[in-house]
Amino acid sequence: MAQAKPTSSRTKTTTTTKKVAVIGFGNIGTGVVKLLYEKGIAGLELVKVVDIDIKRKRPVTLPASYLNTDWKATVSDPGVDIVVEVIGGIEPAKSILLAALNHGKDVVTANKMLLAHEGQSIFRLASTRQRRIGFRASFVGAHQLIHEFRQTGIAAKKFKRIYAILNGTCNYILSTMTREGEGFGEALSEAQAKGYAESDPSDDIDGVDTANKIRILLALISNSYHMVAPFPVEGIRDIALQDIQYATELDYAVKLIGVIEQNDGIFNVSVHPALVPRASLLGSLTGAYNGIELEDEYGTVSGLVAPGAGTYPTADAVIKDLLDIAEDRTMVMPKSAGALTLGPPEAIERRYYLRFSVVDQAGVLARISNIFWKYDISIAAVIQKETTSKEFVPLVITTHLAKEGDLQAAIDEVDKLEVVKARTKIIRILNANT
Amino acid sequence: MAQAKPTSSRTKTTTTTKKVAVIGFGNIGTGVVKLLYEKGIAGLELVKVVDIDIKRKRPVTLPASYLNTDWKATVSDPGVDIVVEVIGGIEPAKSILLAALNHGKDVVTANKMLLAHEGQSIFRLASTRQRRIGFRASFVGAHQLIHEFRQTGIAAKKFKRIYAILNGTCNYILSTMTREGEGFGEALSEAQAKGYAESDPSDDIDGVDTANKIRILLALISNSYHMVAPFPVEGIRDIALQDIQYATELDYAVKLIGVIEQNDGIFNVSVHPALVPRASLLGSLTGAYNGIELEDEYGTVSGLVAPGAGTYPTADAVIKDLLDIAEDRTMVMPKSAGALTLGPPEAIERRYYLRFSVVDQAGVLARISNIFWKYDISIAAVIQKETTSKEFVPLVITTHLAKEGDLQAAIDEVDKLEVVKARTKIIRILNANT
Numbered sequence: 024m025a026q027a028k029p030t031s032s033r034t035k036t037t038t039t040t041k042k043v044a045v046i047g048f049g050n051i052g053t054g055v056v057k058l059l060y061e062k063g064i065a066g067l068e069l070v071k072v073v074d075i076d077i078k079r080k081r082p083v084t085l086p087a088s089y090l091n092t093d094w095k096a097t098v099s100d101p102g103v104d105i106v107v108e109v110i111g112g113i114e115p116a117k118s119i120l121l122a123a124l125n126h127g128k129d130v131v132t133a134n135k136m137l138l139a140h141e142g143q144s145i146f147r148l149a150s151t152r153q154r155r156i157g158f159r160a161s162f163v164g165a166h167q168l169i170h171e172f173r174q175t176g177i178a179a180k181k182f183k184r185i186y187a188i189l190n191g192t193c194n195y196i197l198s199t200m201t202r203e204g205e206g207f208g209e210a211l212s213e214a215q216a217k218g219y220a221e222s223d224p225s226d227d228i229d230g231v232d233t234a235n236k237i238r239i240l241l242a243l244i245s246n247s248y249h250m251v252a253p254f255p256v257e258g259i260r261d262i263a264l265q266d267i268q269y270a271t272e273l274d275y276a277v278k279l280i281g282v283i284e285q286n287d288g289i290f291n292v293s294v295h296p297a298l299v300p301r302a303s304l305l306g307s308l309t310g311a312y313n314g315i316e317l318e319d320e321y322g323t324v325s326g327l328v329a330p331g332a333g334t335y336p337t338a339d340a341v342i343k344d345l346l347d348i349a350e351d352r353t354m355v356m357p358k359s360a361g362a363l364t365l366g367p368p369e370a371i372e373r374r375y376y377l378r379f380s381v382v383d384q385a386g387v388l389a390r391i392s393n394i395f396w397k398y399d400i401s402i403a404a405v406i407q408k409e410t411t412s413k414e415f416v417p418l419v420i421t422t423h424l425a426k427e428g429d430l431q432a433a434i435d436e437v438d439k440l441e442v443v444k445a446r447t448k449i450i451r452i453l454n455a456n457t
Numbered sequence: 458m459a460q461a462k463p464t465s466s467r468t469k470t471t472t473t474t475k476k477v478a479v480i481g482f483g484n485i486g487t488g489v490v491k492l493l494y495e496k497g498i499a500g501l502e503l504v505k506v507v508d509i510d511i512k513r514k515r516p517v518t519l520p521a522s523y524l525n526t527d528w529k530a531t532v533s534d535p536g537v538d539i540v541v542e543v544i545g546g547i548e549p550a551k552s553i554l555l556a557a558l559n560h561g562k563d564v565v566t567a568n569k570m571l572l573a574h575e576g577q578s579i580f581r582l583a584s585t586r587q588r589r590i591g592f593r594a595s596f597v598g599a600h601q602l603i604h605e606f607r608q609t610g611i612a613a614k615k616f617k618r619i620y621a622i623l624n625g626t627c628n629y630i631l632s633t634m635t636r637e638g639e640g641f642g643e644a645l646s647e648a649q650a651k652g653y654a655e656s657d658p659s660d661d662i663d664g665v666d667t668a669n670k671i672r673i674l675l676a677l678i679s680n681s682y683h684m685v686a687p688f689p690v691e692g693i694r695d696i697a698l699q700d701i702q703y704a705t706e707l708d709y710a711v712k713l714i715g716v717i718e719q720n721d722g723i724f725n726v727s728v729h730p731a732l733v734p735r736a737s738l739l740g741s742l743t744g745a746y747n748g749i750e751l752e753d754e755y756g757t758v759s760g761l762v763a764p765g766a767g768t769y770p771t772a773d774a775v776i777k778d779l780l781d782i783a784e785d786r787t788m789v790m791p792k793s794a795g796a797l798t799l800g801p802p803e804a805i806e807r808r809y810y811l812r813f814s815v816v817d818q819a820g821v822l823a824r825i826s827n828i829f830w831k832y833d834i835s836i837a838a839v840i841q842k843e844t845t846s847k848e849f850v851p852l853v854i855t856t857h858l859a860k861e862g863d864l865q866a867a868i869d870e871v872d873k874l875e876v877v878k879a880r881t882k883i884i885r886i887l888n889a890n891t
Contacts, residue, residue, distance in 0.1 A: 302741065302743075304738075304762055307736065307741050309736075319773070321769040321770075321773070323764050323767070323769060323770050323773070324764070325761075325762060325763035325764065326761070326762035326763070327759075327760070327761050327762070328738055328759060328760035328761070328762075329757075329759035329760070330757050330758070330759065333757065335755040335757060336755070336757050339753065339755065339757070352787045353786045353787050
């Protein structure tokens with residue numbers, strides 16, 4: 024009888040408790056400390072908590088012996104097995120992670136900005152030192168996707184596309200504009216008042232946060248810590264209420280979408296507002312949720328919806344990473360230095376929503392459609408409403424598939440027409456289809 | 458400097474190719490063979506394909522040397538490392554898996570009926586023999602959830618509830634009834650014509666298939682191969698078009714839902730049609746898709762949508778399991794014998810949709826509401842429409858939270874009133890909330 028040998032990873036059980044230091048005692052740090060210290064998690068023992076301010080009162084009370092202000096001593100402490108970094112920002116977070124890895128610690132981080140920008144040095148050092156990095160918490164809403172890509176590498180799973188809503192602030196603002204008929208500024212103020220947007224909301228509303236998460240996702244997909252070259256990123260500041268209203272009339276919702284498309288190893292990557300079908304998983308996602316739609320190489324589409332942020336979801340993601348390390352499970356992290364190939368944005372074929380600001384006179388539509396004809400851009404739908412405005416009127420056109428380069432050239436030409444009174448608003452249409 | 462030792466599972470790379478035998482050369486088997494033989498997957502080599510009929514023409518052509526009809530010789534062949542069972546049904550599938558495990562093979566199966574009914578002996582043998590069972594394909598639409606529960610065990614993650622649409626046939630029928638205004642019979646015939654329902658659709662429409670998947674999910678959640686005691690299962694045969702129409706009017710959709718709720722280690726488990734908010738992830742899921750909504754112990758809700766079946770999604774799930782084995786990754790399988798504790802169904806508190814068939818005369822509503830008062834059941838909404846029918850009229854009531862036992866007792870009493878002319882239709886309301 025053929026008798027295979029048992030393999031180690033399956034029969035292994037946790038025999039020692041891992042000693043955990045948490046660096047950063049803000050909201051997320053407090054959530055992690057609460058779980059580790061108050062609730063208690065088998066296999067994990069909190070031993071140190073570091074913050075520049077250890078006097079302030081927190082919702083969890085720790086004996087003074089746990090607290091210190093010296094991260095350097097902590098990351099080199101032989102009594103610490105795993106370092107959790109939840110302070111955010113680039114420095115000293117980067118130095119903390121590199122020092123911890125150099126001292127042979129495994130690390131867990133919630134810092135998406137750091138990984139998106141400095142992931143190369145951090146993941147490379149982890150690979151070299153054979154240490155682990157847990158980073159579920161760096162994109163909470165999408166962390167289950169890490170598992171989906173466990174086996175990926177580009178070779179194993181030639182997915183076709185990922186469309187993702189990865190920023191709860193933007194989704195909250197766009198949902199509010201749609202539901203309440205409010206303008207961008209008003210919806211932003213409301214989001215700030217309710218704690219869904221920071222007082223400086225730029226990183227969220229300009230698409231930077233979404234782009235950071237897309238970078239981390241790409242590193243996972245490609246199994247490479249070579250961070251991808253810059254790609255087009257556009258935020259939601261310029262989305263007008265009337266665009267949302269026209270979109271609704273056309274049965275679309277306006278969402279900020281992170282796009283990763285792949286065709287034969289060539290990637291299209293971008294972040295921009297898009298019209299997605301209202302009844303789709305992404306189109307129907309409201310509030311501060313995140314959502315992801317993935318189409319695999321066979322055309323099979325699956326989707327995922329999860330809270331985008333929040334203290335407990337983030338702290339919970341940190342704990343999951345700690346447990347993966349404590350129980351010696353296979354972890355997913357980018358381990359090679361191969362670079363992704365991005366295709367030229369001009370060659371991408373999309374459908375477009377276009378809102379022209381034109382004078383209300385004969386021949387306008389003819390002039391615009393002649394230019395479209397020249398660039399071989401075919402019109403799918405037109406909305407022009409009767410109006411009493413003397414200034415200019417909105418003319419909304421959706422196109423069939425057109426090359427980005429052609430579309431931009433056509434719009435440049437249209438915008439030079441004297442009957443066109445303002446820069447044409449361009450929003451891409453994505454056919455999300457769950 | 459503290460220098461942790463590198464751990465084995467992280468640094469391991471695949472050095473040998475695993476030899477795979479596929480037993481069952483039907484649709485799924487053909488999909489798996491296409492991927493392994495035509496496309497080729499690094500680390501996996503197809504060596505045998507077994508079927509009782511090896512003469513029939515398939516969409517993939519294999520050299521005759523691969524094919525045989527003798528599963529017994531195949532599962533004991535020292536040249537086979539992993540046995541894939543994709544024949545379905547209880548026997549000989551059960552004997553094949555047990556024999557393969559006894560011969561030291563790892564196994565992969567797509568057979569949810571087998572695991573739901575005979576999982577105990579199969580998982581126990583795998584534990585004893587330290588072999589692996591891959592069974593993602595046994596609940597394709599939900600297989601990402603396996604990862605979510607990798608770390609679970611009941612102790613690690615006290616989730617509150619899972620509501621899941623796990624049967625594409627039922628979801629297709631209910632969606633069609635809703636969209637087209639068709640009755641159950643007509644929608645079923647359409648589903649059969651389009652290949653979404655079997656000629657004998659009982660397992661699907663009576664909730665058996667959903668219940669099988671819920672059993673497997675419970676085994677994962679509890680990390681126990683002690684299969685759970687029988688729980689209430691109700692299908693969709695008795696859903697009338699008018700119930701769907703009233704639900705729509707109340708802003709709900711009718712869906713067949715698998716329910717797992719947990720409170721302090723006591724589980725409520727059931728499968729039944731339910732009204733879920735139309736705009737929720739589950740309520741908006743149409744067609745043959747599967748969807749799952751999970752609420753964790755902090756009240757955080759996440760959701761997952763994926764195709765419920767189909768040759769390629771299933772074959773893809775089989776390949777993922779094979780890769781987990783080939784690359785020696787931690788796999789998830791129930792490994793203990795502990796039993797789950799189910800709570801008494803009468804104690805469950807739910808909201809209810811009730812459709813009474815009453816004569817159109819004074820005092821009917823008073824008599825029904827007096828009975829409700831007696832059982833302390835509070836009414837949330839009432840719909841009664843003017844009618845010209847002389848027979849009886851529908852009276853629809855939704856309740857606030859009420860104990861299942863009280864509700865059943867109240868309805869038993871109502872149904873004995875002489876003004877009530879048919880058995881009252883009871884559908885539970887679930888507040889899915891993504």
